[in-house]
Amino acid sequence: MARESSFVSRGFHGRRRGEADPGRVPPGQYVTPDFPVLSAGPTPHRSLELWNLSIIGEVDETRGWTWEEFSALPTEEIPVDLHCVTKWSKLDTVWRGVSVDTLLDGIETAAEYVIQYADGGYTTNLPLEDVTGGKAWIVYEYDGEPLAPEHGGPARMLVPHLYFWKSAKWLRGLRLQSEDDPGFWEVNGYHNYGDPWQEQRYWGD
Amino acid sequence: MAGAALLGRLTWQPAEVADVVTETPRTKTLVFEVPGWPGHRAGQHVDVRLTAEDGYQAERSYSIASAPDGSRVELTVERLDDGEVSPYLTDELRPGDRIELRGPIGGYFVWELSVGGPVLLVAGGSGIVPLMAMIRTRVAAGSGTEMRLLFSSRSWDDVIYRDELERLAGDAGLVVTHTLTRSQPPGWTGYARRVDAEILREVGPRAGERPHVYVCGPTPFVEAVAEALVQLGHEPRMIKTERFGATGG
Numbered sequence: 001m002a003r004e005s006s007f008v009s010r011g012f013h014g015r016r017r018g019e020a021d022p023g024r025v026p027p028g029q030y031v032t033p034d035f036p037v038l039s040a041g042p043t044p045h046r047s048l049e050l051w052n053l054s055i056i057g058e059v060d061e062t063r064g065w066t067w068e069e070f071s072a073l074p075t076e077e078i079p080v081d082l083h084c085v086t087k088w089s090k091l092d093t094v095w096r097g098v099s100v101d102t103l104l105d106g107i108e109t110a111a112e113y114v115i116q117y118a119d120g121g122y123t124t125n126l127p128l129e130d131v132t133g134g135k136a137w138i139v140y141e142y143d144g145e146p147l148a149p150e151h152g153g154p155a156r157m158l159v160p161h162l163y164f165w166k167s168a169k170w171l172r173g174l175r176l177q178s179e180d181d182p183g184f185w186e187v188n189g190y191h192n193y194g195d196p197w198q199e200q201r202y203w204g205d
Numbered sequence: 206m207a208g209a210a211l212l213g214r215l216t217w218q219p220a221e222v223a224d225v226v227t228e229t230p231r232t233k234t235l236v237f238e239v240p241g242w243p244g245h246r247a248g249q250h251v252d253v254r255l256t257a258e259d260g261y262q263a264e265r266s267y268s269i270a271s272a273p274d275g276s277r278v279e280l281t282v283e284r285l286d287d288g289e290v291s292p293y294l295t296d297e298l299r300p301g302d303r304i305e306l307r308g309p310i311g312g313y314f315v316w317e318l319s320v321g322g323p324v325l326l327v328a329g330g331s332g333i334v335p336l337m338a339m340i341r342t343r344v345a346a347g348s349g350t351e352m353r354l355l356f357s358s359r360s361w362d363d364v365i366y367r368d369e370l371e372r373l374a375g376d377a378g379l380v381v382t383h384t385l386t387r388s389q390p391p392g393w394t395g396y397a398r399r400v401d402a403e404i405l406r407e408v409g410p411r412a413g414e415r416p417h418v419y420v421c422g423p424t425p426f427v428e429a430v431a432e433a434l435v436q437l438g439h440e441p442r443m444i445k446t447e448r449f450g451a452t453g454g
Contacts, residue, residue, distance in 0.1 A: 007217075007219065007256050007303075008256050008257070008258050009255040009256050009293075009302070009304050010302055011293070011297045012255045012256065012257050012263075012297070013257050013261075014255070014257045014261045014262075015289045028252075028254075028264040030263065030265075030289065036424070037428075037448050038448055040313055040445060040446060041441050041442065041444050041446055042431035042435050042446065043432070086266055087265055120441060150424065150428055187312070188313045189310055202215050204214035204215060
């Protein structure tokens with residue numbers, strides 16, 4: 001990807017261009033066949049018996065699902081490209097899970113923001129409109145297999161149009177609210193929205 | 206809060222190579238002069254951008270190895286044989302060359318004097334880099350904070366910063382313990398296996414002392430160490446991790 005810089009690194013030629021469709025790789029990203037793991041702390045291991053998922057906050061009525069209830073909801077297969085702020089992109093991943101639209105169906109709220117919260121204390125914030133209208137899922141299968149703990153199992157958020165830190169691992173619920181509330185990385189130097197195509201990696205980008 | 210100064214955009218800055226130091230057969234330290242560098246905290250990283258003559262660019266993130274020191278920034282880079290950027294940085298760069306940097310980045314995997322101790326650092330291979338910045342920050346300040354490093358390397362020749370760590374190990378309150386997982390020099394009496402709960406218990410500090418724990422290394426290493434620490438009773442929120450896969454770099 002050529003850009004405005006007139007800077008040249010002597011002797012650098014680059015090797016990876018042409019390997020992936022540039023229209024699918026945002027600026028500053030490189031494509032990897034691997035699935036790197038990034039987490040700020042130990043991986044939580046929650047048994048399905050003790051797992052539940054809640055929608056709380058400014059809603060007419062709090063909703064909750066046990067694993068048994070959640071896994072009985074209609075699912076979709078979601079083929080997407082992933083973009084991590086640490087520069088890797090992984091193309092053509094396939095997930096299975098429940099659309100956030102399904103979970104919010106029938107809920108009345110005036111909230112404009114949603115806070116994902118997770119086992120381990122992780123949070124991340126988004127405008128509510130970024131997780132509705134077929135843009136976000138809560139997934140529990142990756143590549144046809146149950147989602148591994150290090151990748152966020154039993155269930156994680158999937159918001160593929162934003163950098164991957166906006167998709168909380170080990171998700172336990174969504175809190176709907178009228179005020180924005182920057183999450184874990186958002187208070188630690190990372191962009192509040194995180195659009196990879198705008199390269200919104202850090203504060204001020 | 207220190208981060209407030211970062212609210213402006215982190216711009217790309219030219220960085221000139223002042224020195225290249227061979228650490229091990231696979232790793233080198235690149236010493237950069239970055240005019241106007243705003244300073245950093247131990248544990249933070251930078252983005253590096255390389256630009257080819259035709260305008261093609263590649264970016265990667267690297268942890269900062271050095272304690273804050275004016276306009277000087279050191280990165281230690283492990284050469285990944287199938288990588289695009291790391292072989293250039295380790296094999297091609299020489300003093301006088303320039304690249305572009307953007308940073309410092311990250312506000313969580315950070316230790317500074319105000320965090321205090323005791324501190325337990327657990328490194329796997331080149332995962333030592335951000336932890337070395339923490340050790341160097343402590344030493345530069347003449348701090349007596351209790352700090353223990355448990356460092357897993359494949360062999361004695363693969364121990365990054367070996368001589369400096371040997372020198373510093375005499376420092377009061379700083380304890381360095383190695384484990385060599387693949388091969389050991391003759392007469393080696395130290396650990397010779399992957400880090401496990403028993404090693405972590407022997408190296409300490411005990412969970413009851415509530416140490417600040419920082420773990421950095423390849424994903425399977427970090428997963429195993431963090432899980433063992435939790436089993437030993439350390440609170441998950443006291444354990445900060447940074448993981449990397451050997452990907453593309």
